[in-house]
Amino acid sequence: MSLLEGVRILSVEQYGAGPFGTAYLAAMGAEVIKIEQPEEGGDVARHVGPYFDRQLPDSNQSFFFHSLNAGKKSVGLNLREPRGREVLRRLAAHSDAVLNNMRGDVPEKLGLTYAQLAEANPRLVCAHLSGYGRQGERAHWPGYDYLMQAEAGYFSLTGEPDGPPSRMGLSMIDYMTGVVMALALVSGVMDARRTGQGSDVDVSLFDVALHNLNYLGSWYLNAGAQTRREPRSAHPSLVPCQLYRTADGWIYLMCNKEKFWGELCKCIGRPEWASDPRYARFDNRLQHRDELTVLLDGVLSTRTTAEWxxxxxxxxxxxxxxxxxxxxxxxFAQGDGRIETLRDGSGRGVRLLRNPVRSSKPCAAPGMAPRYGEHTDGVLAACGFNAEEISALRADGIV
Structure with missing residues (x-):
């Protein structure tokens, strides 16, 4: 039995942050049901390129979509129609949580809050992932990862000191906010099972981006320190912790404990540096970082990165x-199942990076990301809809 087996989550999700978080939940055994808008052809990520497998069904060709949605189910449901929102309420009565990653002012319009769904299921957890939260002057603002990096100070911390402000190479705010939302949702479900009462839980891209400043933020808030960009992606205070030149390129060293500095000095044949008063401790090395960089470059550039x-x-x-x-x-990356191939019923495969969570309990192999609406009839039937009701909903374009 997998870690989250028996947990059912309805996820009104699209694009990146929400689907990234629910992919973790699906990998740990939760039944994650994507609720997708029919008139939009489902999650916009289904159409994000530029790389597609044209031999897969039309709604399931985007590798971008597969990377975020393995192991989930898909239900096409028009939440802009009152009948669609009533269907959602009936599904929610049989679920543990309803998640969305909409703009902050949208969940209430679509009937996705705890106040709107508690009558159908008092134990329900309603999880909201937005750009700037559901309250306040920015509730109606659209929000995206790179905007958060810019406003929360990341651009000022990334890149070389004499270069332009830079973003990180990956959408880390999307990813982290998705994972934080997954943690909040599971915590809410645990509380609901303990108390019998559900709740709303909220997380925003901006709040996560700001919270990630962490110790740099504490340095500024308490000491007025303004951390700046350092050459060679160096740590602001620990030395050596940066890029160094080798005979064929670069190597990154992180001697973030004093013992590692001594070990490095032995390995490079300079044991005397470990006791040199200029380099003996972190504060000494920070003061002499530039000259130490020249010395380490000189030694490390005598051999290749692989040799070191x-x-x-x-x-x-x-x-x-x-x-x-x-x-x-x-x-190393290719080993230990870190890359897996997921296949559909025809045997067609997509290679993906495996979810990093591992458990001593057996987990079912994840399935390929779902085709749009692939599970609509089955999910509705499991939640008490009869064939006649499903047929009528389909005929009217509600599902």
Whole structure:
């Protein structure tokens, strides 16, 4: 039995942040049912390119969509119609949670709040993921990852000091907000099972982006410190923790404990540096970071990154600097099931990165991302709709 087996989640989700979070829940065994708008052809992510498998069904060709939706079910349901919202209420009566990642002012319009659904199911958890929250002056604002990175200060922290402000290369605010929402939802479900009463839980992209400033934020709030960009992606206070040159490229070192500095000095044949008063402790090394960079470049550039990694492995925290292609093609990434192939009924396969959560309990192999509306009839029937009702809803374009 998997970790979340028996948990049913209705997810009015689209694009990135919400689907990324519910993908974790699906991977841990929850029944995640995507609620998708019929007139829009379902989740907009189904149409995001530029890479598609044209041999798959029309609604299921986008690799972008597959990366976010493996192991879920799909129900086409028009929530803009009163009858569609009534169908949702009946589904909610048989579910543990209803999640959405809509603009902050939309959930109430679509009947997705706890106040609107509690009569159907008092134990229901209504989870809301928005750009700026459901209250306040920005509730109606659309929000996206890169906007959050810009406004929360990330651009000022990323890149070289003399370059333009830069975003991170991945949509980390979307990803983290999705995972935070998954945690909030599961916590809400646990509380509802304990107390018999559900709730609303909220998380926003902006709040997560701001909270991620974490210790840098505490430095500013308490000491007025304004962290700046450092050369070579260096840590603001720990040394050595940055990029260094090797004979064929770069290596990243992270001697974030004093013991690793001593071990590094041994491995590179400079044991005397460990006791040199200029470099003996973190505060000394920070003061002399620039000269230490020159010294380490000089030693490390005598051998290749791969050669140094042989010496450093398991002793000094170090990593080669790889392209995405090199990272995915590496023997380590390819091992231990980190990349899996999911197949549909015809045997057609899509290669995806496996969810990182692992459990000692057996988990069912995830299925391929669902075709649009693939599970509509089955989900409705499981929640008490008879064949005549389903036929009438389909004829009227509600499902």
């Amino acid at each position: 990694m042989v010496d450093f492995g398991g002793k000094v925290p170090a990593s080669p600097v790889l392209s995405m292609q090199q990272a995915l093609d590496s023997e």
